[in-house]
Amino acid sequence: MSAAWQVVVGLETHCQLATASKLFCGCANAFGAAPNTLVCAVCSGQPGALPVLNREALDLGLRAALALGCNVAPRTKFDRKHYFYCDLPKGYQISQYDQPFCTGGGIALASGKFVRLARIHLEEDAGKAIHDRGAHSLVDLNRAGVPLIEAVTEPDLSSAAEAHEYLTALKEILQFAGVSECDMEKGSLRCDVNVSVQRPGGARGTKVELKNLNSFANVAAALEHEVARQIQSLESGGEVRQETRLFDAEAGVTRTMRTKEDAHDYRYFPDPDLPLFTLDEAHVARVRSYLPELPAARRARYVKALGLSAYDAGVLTASRATSDYFEAALRHNDAPKELANWLTNEVAALFSDAASGVRSIDELPFKPFDFAELVELARTGRVTRSGARTILRAMCAQPRAPRELMRELGLETVADSGQLERWCREALLGREKIVADVRRGEEKALGALIGPVLKLSGGKADPKAVREKLLELIRAS
Numbered sequence: 412m413s414a415a416w417q418v419v420v421g422l423e424t425h426c427q428l429a430t431a432s433k434l435f436c437g438c439a440n441a442f443g444a445a446p447n448t449l450v451c452a453v454c455s456g457q458p459g460a461l462p463v464l465n466r467e468a469l470d471l472g473l474r475a476a477l478a479l480g481c482n483v484a485p486r487t488k489f490d491r492k493h494y495f496y497c498d499l500p501k502g503y504q505i506s507q508y509d510q511p512f513c514t515g516g517g518i519a520l521a522s523g524k525f526v527r528l529a530r531i532h533l534e535e536d537a538g539k540a541i542h543d544r545g546a547h548s549l550v551d552l553n554r555a556g557v558p559l560i561e562a563v564t565e566p567d568l569s570s571a572a573e574a575h576e577y578l579t580a581l582k583e584i585l586q587f588a589g590v591s592e593c594d595m596e597k598g599s600l601r602c603d604v605n606v607s608v609q610r611p612g613g614a615r616g617t618k619v620e621l622k623n624l625n626s627f628a629n630v631a632a633a634l635e636h637e638v639a640r641q642i643q644s645l646e647s648g649g650e651v652r653q654e655t656r657l658f659d660a661e662a663g664v665t666r667t668m669r670t671k672e673d674a675h676d677y678r679y680f681p682d683p684d685l686p687l688f689t690l691d692e693a694h695v696a697r698v699r700s701y702l703p704e705l706p707a708a709r710r711a712r713y714v715k716a717l718g719l720s721a722y723d724a725g726v727l728t729a730s731r732a733t734s735d736y737f738e739a740a741l742r743h744n745d746a747p748k749e750l751a752n753w754l755t756n757e758v759a760a761l762f763s764d765a766a767s768g769v770r771s772i773d774e775l776p777f778k779p780f781d782f783a784e785l786v787e788l789a790r791t792g793r794v795t796r797s798g799a800r801t802i803l804r805a806m807c808a809q810p811r812a813p814r815e816l817m818r819e820l821g822l823e824t825v826a827d828s829g830q831l832e833r834w835c836r837e838a839l840l841g842r843e844k845i846v847a848d849v850r851r852g853e854e855k856a857l858g859a860l861i862g863p864v865l866k867l868s869g870g871k872a873d874p875k876a877v878r879e880k881l882l883e884l885i886r887a888s
């Protein structure tokens with residue numbers, strides 16, 4: 412990217428709220444049902460059908476606003492945003508125009524830069540039009556009326572990397588706050604990007620909107636490409652048109668979709684079917700009291716109070732499910748470093764191995780209590796690390812107490828010191844040179860003796876105990 416140009420990026424992120432029902436009717440808010448089965452007179456836009464606000468959606472929106480440090484408006488209203496499309500049977504979308512329910516707030520990036528939010532508003536989702544069926548198109552209205560929040564940033568971002576970081580943090584916060592699943596594959600998180608380039612200190616460049624970005628990686632890739640395209644166009648004497656472009660992820664390029672409508676094209680006006688809503692302080696305070704600890708605070712606590720590395724704290728808080736699992740295990744085993752180590756290494760390895768049958772933390776068939784016990788068995792040397800790994804795999808197939816599986820699989824380390832001593836003595840025979848090295852203070856040489864003992868024990872000797880016993884025998888000889 413040329414230093415002669417400044418990149419100016421703003422993001423508009425749509426996020427489906429995790430309510431039981433839709434925003435203005437009682438239809439279920441669910442993904443994956445048979446087409447047009449979650450539909451009523453209200454969300455299919457029948458004349459005369461009246462919308463009623465789902466208070467749970469408003470509360471989840473409030474939760475998002477509070478988690479992001481926004482100012483909640485004392486009063487808010489809904490407006491009709493008019494446009495024609497086959498997935499919008501009413502001919503307008505119920506959204507919020509000049510009185511969104513909150514303004515301000517934002518997200519701090521690692522660099523210290525604060526990305527300001529202009530506003531967050533509530534609106535209903537449209538249905539889904541499917542155009543890839545040859546001669547005809549299909550419409551599914553199950554999604555019509557699903558509650559969304561749209562978080563709009565100020566144009567504070569100045570690179571693809573910053574956009575990626577902001578989105579990752581936003582997703583974490585919304586997930587932790589219980590606002591949304593934020594699953595881009597299911598469309599519960601969607602993002603539009605506004606980007607322009609300008610000479611440092613010069614006039615603001617023409618803004619181009621990028622749509623159809625279905626992953627954070629695509630947001631970054633589309634931005635990289637679009638910035639390069641705009642710079643090249645300007646440097647070769649051309650201009651940038653105000654328009655909406657689609658990102659073609661396969662080709663890695665953006666293409667013109669349409670020239671941009673201005674806001675007045677939508678003919679916004681207050682929805683006469685919905686009253687003005689007041690958000691009194693007591694209610695906002697109650698919603699605030701339900702807010703869980705957010706990712707940044709959790710990370711800080713993991714580092715300060717639990718002594719974890721910043722890296723481990725980051726891995727554990729990358730999803731709320733992982734963080735909650737870790738905390739639940741911690742209640743049964745006060746060994747945060749070992750638990751973190753096992754969770755981020757051994758348990759994470761299960762997810763990338765099809766043979767385990769477990770693809771994510773949500774699918775773990777055993778409880779945090781059992782996981783905590785397994786880690787304790789390994790920590791105290793009752794089983795070796797590789798023995799514990801075997802038990803972990805067995806727990807995926809049959810979720811039983813690790814202690815039981817340890818005995819059944821014959822993995823308990825031998826604590827009988829007489830037996831341990833016999834194995835050690837046997838291993839020392841004929842290895843006088845190594846013994847001499849150790850005696851000279853080269854403790855590293857011990858490694859060559861531990862292996863043979865473990866082999867003699869059939870993997871049932873605890874390496875730590877073996878090491879101690881060998882040292883004891885060598886020093887006494």
Ligand SMILES: [Zn+2]
Pocket residue numbers: 433436437438449450451452453454455556
């Ligand atoms: Zn409905």
